[in-house]
Amino acid sequence: MVTDRGLQVLRAIVQDFVDTREPVGSKAIVERHAFGVSAATIRNDMALLEDEELIAAPHTSSGRVPTDKGYRVFVDHLAEVRPLSPAQRTAIAAFLDGPSDLDDVLARTVRALTQLTGQVAIVQYPSFARANVSHVELVQLGGGRMLVIVVTDTGRVSQRLAIVREEFDEDDLARMRADIAALLVGLPVREGVQRVQEHLGSEERTPSAREAATAIIARIVAEELEEFRQDRLVMAGSANLARRESDFRGSIYPLLEAIEEQVTLLKLMGEMVADDQGLASSIGRENDAFGLGEATVLASDYDATGSRARVGLLGPTRMDYPTNFAAVRAVARYLTRMLDDDESAR
Structure with a gap:
């Protein structure tokens, strides 16, 4: 059983060892801390702490260092966490x-x-597994490249580059946005991934250029949503x-x-x-x-x-x-x- 003064001695040993990186002896404790008792009394307290395996001698010197158990007792008895400056x-x-x-x-x-x-x-x-997809944006960058932006209602944003190998006019681009939004927006991330996978697996006929690009974008969005869940x-x-x-x-x-x-x-x-x-x-x-x-x-x-x-x-x-x-x-x-x-x- 560790006494109140024993805990104070343990606290002093932890603090001094952290500050100096040197094993702490009874004389140093008396000099640095106002215990109001002799070095012999502190040595007795240290002996009890050593019996409890809270401190140990790293070598034959009179100094002691905290053990893992000692650090745990020190942390558990922190009266309060002092505020930052x-x-x-x-x-x-x-x-x-x-x-x-x-x-x-x-x-x-x-x-x-x-x-x-x-x-x-x-x-x-x-974890954004329970988040909902709130917005999907497509931005044409030229050269068949498109920036795909996915936003959730929790503030998570991802941006990925898609290579669609085509340039689309504003009408086609608007339809692609609408198709992706219809698949995902308002749905939880987990359900959105399932919807995309079901949609991609349902294609039977040869897709148009716009549909093929939409499928590429949908795969990328599904990959991003999977990352949201991890x-x-x-x-x-x-x-x-x-x-x-x-x-x-x-x-x-x-x-x-x-x-x-x-x-x-x-x-x-x-x-x-x-x-x-x-x-x-x-x-x-x-x-x-x-x-x-x-x-x-x-x-x-x-x-x-x-x-x-x-x-x-x-x-x-x-x-x-x-x-x-x-x-x-x-x-x-x-x-x-x-x-x-x-x-x-x-």
């Missing part, structure tokens, strides 16, 4: 302010978060892992592999349970099943017009948890407000 909040606003599509907003989100924290930043795309991540700051390689006991290769493949991180982030502040964490050995036993993942939910997803950080277990939690929460809240304002303006 005005300068940090201004930096988030500077990165994210301004109208843009969802892809660009999420790309700017991870850049802002990695700059604030020095960790790998992760943003999960919201979970994926946007990430930034992978180079920070290399810069902090000394914080990992083993190779950083499993982390780089997880970043590249995404499936592992998507599954991990999906299984993390949020606390009453809406924050979730998975620390060190808690990630063994995902091959990330030397990493910490922090996350907070954000709301994209009714579809929830997560924004988070990936880094070593030795990290500034209070500051990183604050950054993740602040960015998630800002992102929610921004997407909500964008939807309200439509």
Whole structure:
């Protein structure tokens, strides 16, 4: 059983180790923190923490470092997540302010978060499987090329180039728009994909040039809608892992592999349970099943017009948890407000 002072000693060890990267001894704790007790008393507290496997000696020195279990107890006993400074909040606003599509907003989100924290930043795309297709636009670019734009009622926008090998007059182009709209507009993404597949499978006669081009466009739209249904991540700051390689006991290769493949991180982030502040964490050995036993993942939910997803950080277990939690929460809240304002303006 850890006493209140024992928790305070653990907090001091975590904070000092994060700040200095050096094992923390009782003398250093007495000098840096106002406990009002002797170094001998602190040593006794540290011995109890070591018995509970919350701290450990990395070598024969008198200093101790937090274990994965120690970091977990530290995180679970955070009294509150301190707010970001005005300068940090201004930096988030500077990165994210301004109208843009969802892809660009999420790309700017991870850049802002990695700059604030020095960790790998992760943003999960919201699932748009339940979104409705609200608009399909076709723009002729010349040379038999056509830009196909698909918009959902949740603000997701995609643009793809179609090679139709023909030029069409305005009447034909208007009919093509109407044919695609009749297939898709107002339908959920999932149903839209099915409608396109059924339509393409029903063609029996030789199509006209306009019908053939419409079929090409319909296939492209179906591919885009399939992507709308898939979970994926946007990430930034992978180079920070290399810069902090000394914080990992083993190779950083499993982390780089997880970043590249995404499936592992998507599954991990999906299984993390949020606390009453809406924050979730998975620390060190808690990630063994995902091959990330030397990493910490922090996350907070954000709301994209009714579809929830997560924004988070990936880094070593030795990290500034209070500051990183604050950054993740602040960015998630800002992102929610921004997407909500964008939807309200439509």
